Amino acid sequence: MSVLTRDQGPESRDHEIAVHVRGYLMVFGILMVLTLVTVAVSSLELPHGPAVAVGLTIAAIKAALVAAVFMHLRHERPIIYAALALTAVVVVSLFGITLWTETDGHAPGTRFTAPFTVAEPPAAGETH
Numbered sequence: 001m002s003v004l005t006r007d008q009g010p011e012s013r014d015h016e017i018a019v020h021v022r023g024y025l026m027v028f029g030i031l032m033v034l035t036l037v038t039v040a041v042s043s044l045e046l047p048h049g050p051a052v053a054v055g056l057t058i059a060a061i062k063a064a065l066v067a068a069v070f071m072h073l074r075h076e077r078p079i080i081y082a083a084l085a086l087t088a089v090v091v092v093s094l095f096g097i098t099l100w101t102e103t104d105g106h107a108p109g110t111r112f113t114a115p116f117t118v119a120e121p122p123a124a125g126e127t128h
Helices: 010-042 048-070 078-103
Strands: none
């Protein structure tokens, strides 16, 4: 956002505000369209894996739009982007490690149950 100088009048300021509002409204429209796409994809009855991948992709695009425009990250210094990238790498790594240990069969894993219930102990011959 630019700072007004003495040469700029109220008309220039009004135009600059209108440009920013137009951009915000455009991003809002894109977010609404992506929300409708998310609802449409959920009704396609895709297999679980692809449905999650598509949903997370749409959510990532929406999050990036919100961060870039409404949180004004597109105008930040490079050090902010480096910190954001490092945070994203750590989060993805932690999720990856969790999913890897849950699916490789070497770790005992977690028996997910419904809320307020107790998991049944594994059968005698079952190794998990």
